[in-house]
Amino acid sequence: MENKKVLIRIQNLKQYFPIKKRSIFQRERLFVKANDGITLDIFEGETFGLVGESGCGKSTLGRTILQLYNQTDGSTLFYGRSISELAPRYVGEVIKSIPDGFPKYLNEKKIHEATKVAAVKIVDSVEKAAAEEKVINREKSLNNMYLNMLRIAGGLLVHPDLKLVSNQLQELHQHLEKTAVINRKLRMAKKKLEAGELDEKLSAKVVVWKDELAKLMEFEKPIRVKLAELHAQAKNQPHYAEFVAFEDNGIDLSRLTREEMRELRSDMQVIFQDPYSSLNPRLTVGQIIGEGLLAHDVFKDSNSEKYTEYITKVMDQCGLAPYFIHRYPHQFSGGQRQRIGIARALALNPKFIVCDEAVSALDVSIQSQIINLLSDLKKENNLTYLFITHDLSVVKYISDRIGVMYLGNMVELATSDQIFENPLHPYTEALLEAIPRTDVVRQELTILEGDIPSPIKPPKGCKFHTRCRYAFDKCKVVTPKWEEIEPGHFVACHLRSKDADQA
Ligand code: SF4
Numbered sequence: 001m002e003n004k005k006v007l008i009r010i011q012n013l014k015q016y017f018p019i020k021k022r023s024i025f026q027r028e029r030l031f032v033k034a035n036d037g038i039t040l041d042i043f044e045g046e047t048f049g050l051v052g053e054s055g056c057g058k059s060t061l062g063r064t065i066l067q068l069y070n071q072t073d074g075s076t077l078f079y080g081r082s083i084s085e086l087a088p089r090y091v092g093e094v095i096k097s098i099p100d101g102f103p104k105y106l107n108e109k110k111i112h113e114a115t116k117v118a119a120v121k122i123v124d125s126v127e128k129a130a131a132e133e134k135v136i137n138r139e140k141s142l143n144n145m146y147l148n149m150l151r152i153a154g155g156l157l158v159h160p161d162l163k164l165v166s167n168q169l170q171e172l173h174q175h176l177e178k179t180a181v182i183n184r185k186l187r188m189a190k191k192k193l194e195a196g197e198l199d200e201k202l203s204a205k206v207v208v209w210k211d212e213l214a215k216l217m218e219f220e221k222p223i224r225v226k227l228a229e230l231h232a233q234a235k236n237q238p239h240y241a242e243f244v245a246f247e248d249n250g251i252d253l254s255r256l257t258r259e260e261m262r263e264l265r266s267d268m269q270v271i272f273q274d275p276y277s278s279l280n281p282r283l284t285v286g287q288i289i290g291e292g293l294l295a296h297d298v299f300k301d302s303n304s305e306k307y308t309e310y311i312t313k314v315m316d317q318c319g320l321a322p323y324f325i326h327r328y329p330h331q332f333s334g335g336q337r338q339r340i341g342i343a344r345a346l347a348l349n350p351k352f353i354v355c356d357e358a359v360s361a362l363d364v365s366i367q368s369q370i371i372n373l374l375s376d377l378k379k380e381n382n383l384t385y386l387f388i389t390h391d392l393s394v395v396k397y398i399s400d401r402i403g404v405m406y407l408g409n410m411v412e413l414a415t416s417d418q419i420f421e422n423p424l425h426p427y428t429e430a431l432l433e434a435i436p437r438t439d440v441v442r443q444e445l446t447i448l449e450g451d452i453p454s455p456i457k458p459p460k461g462c463k464f465h466t467r468c469r470y471a472f473d474k475c476k477v478v479t480p481k482w483e484e485i486e487p488g489h490f491v492a493c494h495l496r497s498k499d500a501d502q503a
Contacts, residue, residue, distance in 0.1 A: 006042070009077040015035040045382060052431075057407070083152070150246035171226075265296075271355045272341060273361055289344050317346065318340075318343040351384060425492070
């Protein structure tokens, strides 16, 4: 996967839901920790399968990536568009904070480094692991606070005059805000062109916008030259290369305004689990599929011929007959309804689709039809899927890589073959053993005992220790590290840790 382009980069994502206090005497505020520090890359064109028991936080993760929930902590970077293309508001705020923020970051980093050194010197292995865990958590929170600044300014942060750096970056950002407005109009015109809606009036406007954009690009050149000069001055400063490595043009979805996120929604869609409740019973199939197109201004008139033509084209792609366009959801079977849901997600020509248990509510024969349809559409439209399911046999068939979640954390991540041929985490092992098989001679079934613990007060140490057949003392106290055990195969278990004295 190393040659593949990252489309979504999730770093230390946390999604906590506050619980209402039971009485005025209750001091501690409790949270349901649905996602608790997830780090993950999803590559362009891949199908990433996400598995785990009900209640482990899979669907919450999918919805948080789409920012349907306000992310509690961490960042979700989207590379389908760049910062320069969108010029989001948070970038301007981060740039303004550089002169004060960077010295603060250096100071906190110094304290953190000292704690790190102290942790290494601890002899007792359990105490050492607990101290290292604190170091990792501190590092994560430092990253959360300052990472966007490092991503945006990178090597320029070591320049001796941070006010000058901030002013120059602000000048560039203000300029990019202007180009973003024109780019937005051009992108919309392109969508209209793809949908066959581009008329003469709009074509004339496109010519004017392209001219304006070309002029703006000319103004951008001297700003870029000044920034290059600042880079040249910073190059000789210590740690320049270290900070250049942080530079990143991904958009942090968790920092976008509602309007900015709305603009990106056309690139990121979702197919819901329940084909019955996810479709509005009062709307016809045509209205359901076309809702997003009208909301995003791709079409203005829902009575136009081109609109109907476009809708029927999308329906045809999803295996729905054109004459279904005026029918209501209750007139369809579960499989057909799911096809409507898929057509709705596809209509805006997205780059990324979250399939949230998209086939779980369907009969086995219909499941295979829908999975084949999703696979074909992925090839035709160069889509990227996050495929959430609790059904391991389905995920094996469709996924390139699989992530296994337990109680809000990722416990194993590898290619589909690696997970099925060589599962390293005891939880993955138990899930695989639970898949129904038709072997005449089969090994004794190992049952995963007990229920998934509460995500409000999860067990200390390894969250799986209450149900793990290999658990030992250390598992009850120390959280296992997330490590790459073999190329592309990550796992969080003391038994598999590379650290010799971990197990
Ligand atoms: S860390 Fe311990 S409890 Fe957790 S999965 Fe590994 S062996 Fe089991």
